[in-house]
Structure formats: C-alpha cells, structure tokens
Amino acid sequence: MTKKKIHVVGAVIENDLGEILCAQRPEGKNLALKWEFPGGKIEADESPEDALKRELIEEMALDITIEDKITTTTHEYDFGIVELTTYFSKIKSGTVELLEHVQMKWLPAADIDTLDWAPADIPAIKIIKEKKGNRIEN
Template identity: 30%
Template sequence: MGVSEMLLVVAVAMHDGKGRVLLQQRPPGKPMAGLWEFPGGKIEANESPEAALARELHEELGITLSVKDLVPLAFASEPLAGRHLLLLLYGLREWEGEPVAHHATELRWVTPVEMRAMPMPPADVPLVEALVGMG
C-alpha cells in the first residue's frame, strides 16, 4: 500500500548523567495533548535531521547544542492520520543552557523504566523500549 505523505520527525533522548532522560508534556489544544514525548519536531525542507533537531531544541527548550554531539539511537515507523511518520531518535549528553518548557506544559527527568508508565504517543513507545534495552 502506498503512502500519501511521509512525515519526517526528529527527537532527542537528553541524558542528564544520572540515568534520566528529559520528556516534555504536549500542551492543551495540540494533537495528543497531555501525552509525554521526547523533545523534537519536524524536519523542514532542505534541512538535515541534525540541523532540524538543533533548531527545534533551541525553539522548544532554549538550549544550544553542537550537532556533532548527537548520536543516532533508534527510529520508529508508524501510520499517522493518513500519513506515515518516520521518527528518528538521537541521544545527547552535552548542551548549553538549562532546558525550559517554551512550548510544552511541563518538562520531567525520568528513567527509561519510569517512562513505561507514562502515557506517550504510539510512535514513542518502541523508542522507550530501545532505551530500556540499552540500559
């Protein structure tokens, strides 16, 4: 079966050095409001995944990073409202600035195991399992 549109999205598992990863809660009024997700967003035309992630994290969290510090971790492929979502997850251990929720309802540092109990978009669930497996 063909796909009418491919939606390319990048996200990050920011590690705090204490075994925790940063999640953000989707705000009211957005699709999947209230669910927890990895920070990130859509890749724009003529933008590399790494550049898109650096831009999105600056917009959403107010942090700055070097794209060389992004490490590919996992991906998810999921049908989504007549389109197909391809979500690329990167790992990040170094950045500048303190993350602030500019677009999210809340930010929370959690362990990969704690993520299993949090309501998340369907595409994020296999990424959590990949993180737990990397333990």
C-alpha cells in the first residue's frame, strides 16, 4: 500500500538575541514529545507561506513575517511520507501561547541539536547551525 504524502511547513523563528524557537509536540499525537519547528499541514489551494502564517496563528497566536526558505526535506514515517519546507521567520506581533505544544524553548542556534527532534526537522537543523551557529565567533 502506498503511504500518504503529507506536505507541511515549519517556521524557524529567531528572536532579537538570535535564539531559535523550539516547540515540543504533545503526547497522544504522532511523534509525541519530539521537538519541532512550529507549523503544520498545507491545505488544498494554500501556498506554503499562507499555510505557515495560518498555522502559527492557530498553534501559537503569533503573526509572523516569513523570510528565506531554508530547505525542503522528505522523511518516511510509519504514518506517511512527510515533505517539510522550513523558512526563517520573525514574530511580527503577538506573544507565544502554547495552544498545541506542551513546551517551548528559545535556544542559540549552536545548541538546537541538543533536543530530541522529529527526524524530518534534522536536515534543517544542520543548515541552521551552519548559517547561524558560528555568527558569534566570527
């Protein structure tokens, strides 16, 4: 049987200190308690950017500005094949409210790989560390 392909987007939100917002998935859902970049499924007739803005309002009550695309990765899970596109983002307005996640952390880019991430997010983490993680030493 062919697995369902799920198109999702994730926001790599950076604050003024250069820290990245990391969010922990709830228990009882796929990838329970794994860390991820907030975001979600792209609905029919929705652009990735529109989906990401909608999901951040739904999950965290945040209005975001979407910046550069980081990467698109595909990972096969037992529940389907996830195609994840991540974007650097900034908070335009709002304060983080955990409407979907159980926990969040702001971490320096150099430290984000210390969490137990959902596998689809890991390629983006490597790119983020390369782009942002060395900024202080330079």
